[in-house]
Every structure is written in C-alpha cells, then in structure tokens.
Amino acid sequence: MPGNILNLLIETQKKNLDEIWDKVDFSSDNLDYVDSVVNSKFYKNPDGYFMCTDCDYSSRWENCLKIHIESKHVHTGGFSCDQCDKVCPTRNALKVHCQRRHKPELPYPVFRS
Numbered sequence: 361m362p363g364n365i366l367n368l369l370i371e372t373q374k375k376n377l378d379e380i381w382d383k384v385d386f387s388s389d390n391l392d393y394v395d396s397v398v399n400s401k402f403y404k405n406p407d408g409y410f411m412c413t414d415c416d417y418s419s420r421w422e423n424c425l426k427i428h429i430e431s432k433h434v435h436t437g438g439f440s441c442d443q444c445d446k447v448c449p450t451r452n453a454l455k456v457h458c459q460r461r462h463k464p465e466l467p468y469p470v471f472r473s
Contacts, residue, residue, distance in 0.1 A: 391451075394436055401429045427452045 401413050402425050409418045410425040414433045419425045430436065430450045438447040439454040443462045448454040 394430070394434065397434055398426050398429045401433060402426070 402410050402422075403413065404422075405411050405418075409420060410422050411418045412425060412429060412433070414429070417425070417428050417432075419428070427450065430452070436450065438449055439451055440447050441454060441457060441462075443458070446457055446461075448457050
C-alpha cells in the first residue's frame with residue numbers, strides 16, 4: 361500500500377511540473393534555458409540508451425533524443441530564420457529549413473545529367 365501512495369505522489373508531482381512547463385513560453389533569445397530544460401528531461405539507462413522522461417521514446421544517440429524532446433515536450437515559441445520570415449518550431453527544423461531553402465550559391469555552374 362505505501363508503494364501505491366508513493367507512486368501517486370510522484371505522478372502528481374510530475375503532472376504538476378508538466379502543467380508548469382506547458383505554460384512557459386521559451387524564446388530563441390534564451391537558448392541556455394531551453395537547453396537546460398531539454399537536458400533535464402532525459403537520462404541514460406544501463407543499456408546505453410538515452411530515455412525520455414516524459415514518454416517511452418528512447419534512442420542510442422543523445423542528439424536524436426534532444427531533438428525529440430524539443431519538438432514534442434518543450435514549447436519554445438519558435439526560432440526565426442534571419443533570411444526570411446519563416447518561424448520554425450525547433451532549432452533542428454530551422455537548420456533543415458535553411459539547408460533546403462537558403463542554399464549558398466556556388467561560384468561555378470553545376471551540371472546535372
């Protein structure tokens with residue numbers, strides 16, 4: 361019985377924290393804070409997998425898990441592209457956007473066959 365009460369308390373505290381995080385609006389000016397929130401939401405298990413504390417997602421690669429957490433569990437308020445008016449929900453989405461939409465011009469012609 362005491363174990364059930366403890367689990368209930370842990371779940372209640374986690375739910376309260378989730379409600380608080382859901383109300384926080386992160387701005388791209390505060391990247392250190394976004395990083396600290398992302399870093400607080402995962403751990404590495406004994407098998408070497410990085411585990412999300414908010415859901416069952418896991419990955420062998422820490423960076424993949426950080427991208428998952430930022431896109432699914434942290435409300436950043438978006439990251440603005442400095443070359444156009446696009447606002448992307450995550451830093452990774454902004455990186456992909458820039459790679460696809462704002463390719464640097466090459467100093468020579470590229471011929472494709």
